[in-house]
Amino acid sequence: MHATQGRSAGLGLALASAFAFGGSGVAAKPLIEAGLDPLHVVWLRVTGAALVMLPVAWRHRNLVRERPVLLAGFGLFAVAGVQAFYFASLSRIPVGVALLIEYLAPALVLGWVRFVQRRPVTRAAMAGVVLAVGGLACVVEVWAGLSFDAFGLLLALGAACCQVGYFVLSDQGSGHGHTADAEPPHPVGVIAYGLLAGAAVLTVVAGPWAMDWGVLGGSAEMDGHDVPAWLLLGWIVLLATVLAYATGVVSVRLLSPQVAGVVACLEAVIATVLAWVLLGEHLSAPQLVGGGVVLLGALIAQSSAPKPPSGPVASGPGVPVAGTAEAHEAADTGSELFRPPAAP
Numbered sequence: 256m257h258a259t260q261g262r263s264a265g266l267g268l269a270l271a272s273a274f275a276f277g278g279s280g281v282a283a284k285p286l287i288e289a290g291l292d293p294l295h296v297v298w299l300r301v302t303g304a305a306l307v308m309l310p311v312a313w314r315h316r317n318l319v320r321e322r323p324v325l326l327a328g329f330g331l332f333a334v335a336g337v338q339a340f341y342f343a344s345l346s347r348i349p350v351g352v353a354l355l356i357e358y359l360a361p362a363l364v365l366g367w368v369r370f371v372q373r374r375p376v377t378r379a380a381m382a383g384v385v386l387a388v389g390g391l392a393c394v395v396e397v398w399a400g401l402s403f404d405a406f407g408l409l410l411a412l413g414a415a416c417c418q419v420g421y422f423v424l425s426d427q428g429s430g431h432g433h434t435a436d437a438e439p440p441h442p443v444g445v446i447a448y449g450l451l452a453g454a455a456v457l458t459v460v461a462g463p464w465a466m467d468w469g470v471l472g473g474s475a476e477m478d479g480h481d482v483p484a485w486l487l488l489g490w491i492v493l494l495a496t497v498l499a500y501a502t503g504v505v506s507v508r509l510l511s512p513q514v515a516g517v518v519a520c521l522e523a524v525i526a527t528v529l530a531w532v533l534l535g536e537h538l539s540a541p542q543l544v545g546g547g548v549v550l551l552g553a554l555i556a557q558s559s560a561p562k563p564p565s566g567p568v569a570s571g572p573g574v575p576v577a578g579t580a581e582a583h584e585a586a587d588t589g590s591e592l593f594r595p596p597a598a599p
Contacts, residue, residue, distance in 0.1 A: 265509030268502040270521070275499035277525030280350035281533050282490040283342055285475035289484060293342040294461035296491070301334055301457055303492035304500075305450035312451055315444025322440050328421055329445055330452020336417030339457070340410050347407025349536040351527030355394050355546050356411035358523055358553045360418035362387045367423060379555055386552030393545025394538075442504045450496075478535040523550055 283296050291299075305312075318326060337357070344353040362384040368374050369381075395403055471488060474481040527546065530536040538546070 262510060265506045269506035269510060272499050272503035272506055273522045274525055275494050275502065277354075277522040278529055279491055279495035279499075280341070280345055280354065280526055281529045282487045282495060284345045284350060284530075284534060285477050285482065286470070286484060286487055286491075287342065287346050289473065289475040290467055290470045292461070292466070293346055294339055294457065295463060295466040297335070297338045297342050298454070298457040298461040298463050298466075299488055300491045300496055301338065301450055302454040302463075303488070304496040305447070305454040307492070307497050308447040308450055311443055312447035315441050315447065318440055318444050318448055322445070325440065326445060326448040327452055329449035331456055332417045332421035334449050334453030335456040335460070336420070337414045338453075339460070340414035340417060344407045344410035344414065347404040348411065349403070349538065350530035350534065351523065351536065351538060351546065352394055352403060352542075353407070353411040353414070354523045354526045355549045356391065356408065357414045357418065358549055359387055359391060359412070360415045360422070361553045363415060363419045364422050367419060383552045383555030386555065387549050388552070390545040390548025390550075390552055394542050394549060396539075396542065443501065446500045446504070477533050 279300075283293075283300070286296050287293050341353060341357060344356075365376050365380050365384055369376050395408060471484045473484055475484050475487055476482075523546065527538065527543075531538070
């Protein structure tokens with residue numbers, strides 16, 4: 256009975272995480288269109304979430320000494336890199352398309368394993384890669400010479416590559432040098448310090464002192480309706496970051512990384528539907544079919560990959576991915592304790 260209740264609670268939390276991560280781009284895009292630079296929106300999101308998570312960081316302060324490489328990698332790639340590229344792509348291409356491209360991360364990880372590490376991968380995993388790439392061709396409508404801004408597509412691909420960079424770093428940095436029975440780092444603690452590290456990096460890169468702070472006191476337009484900018488910022492920080500990560504971590508513990516990763520794949524669907532309803536971003540039938548094929552390929556590639564060394568990564572989009580994250584962050588496997596959000 257308790258196991259059934261725990262599984263039901265885990266599924267509910269995984270769905271909540273997917274919804275929270277999926278709404279980040281929908282809330283961020285109006286702020287970007289209102290005049291904020293994408294990097295400034297990322298800085299506001301990460302710094303705000305880092306401040307909220309400060310008590311957690313203090314509680315797990317031993318991680319700074321025990322896993323500095325892992326914390327730096329999560330902050331640089333999964334937080335700063337993924338979100339900066341993802342939000343920058345939103346200024347040029349639809350939310351759903353950007354997130355679907357980010358879901359190529361599991362396929363790219365398999366490419367790294369096969370051609371760089373020269374480790375074997377299963378035929379099912381390779382079939383997943385082919386499906387994901389074929390589905391992406393439908394999403395961007397290659398037969399029409401790419402129906403979206405090419406630079407925007409490259410920015411979204413950059414978000415996927417940042418997820419791959421973090422996966423590789425986690426594989427090499429968190430599993431070596433520790434005994435087999437060593438206790439893994441607390442995932443919420445890693446998230447807290449990843450946000451702090453990401454905020455530090457973004458402060459230097461984004462230069463928030465040059466931001467037009469007046470935009471936050473005004474309103475932003477969502478498909479013809481004015482919405483207070485501060486409300487959208489609160490949505491991004493509290494719901495799409497803090498709540499999304501927290502529910503995603505707990506769901507993985509109540510379920511399994513594989514099951515939570517399957518639910519996390521709904522993030523791209525949720526983001527596409529929300530962008531359709533709230534932003535008026537409509538995708539054609541071939542693009543919707545292609546998006547489904549991308550998710551199917553990512554799911555097959557992820558579930559068919561050899562189980563990686565234990566270490567906190569996310570189920571990604573968000574990214575991962577629950578998360579994409581995500582992403583999620585987010586779509587990862589055995590090390591998918593949290594996901595790099597697509598901002599995931």
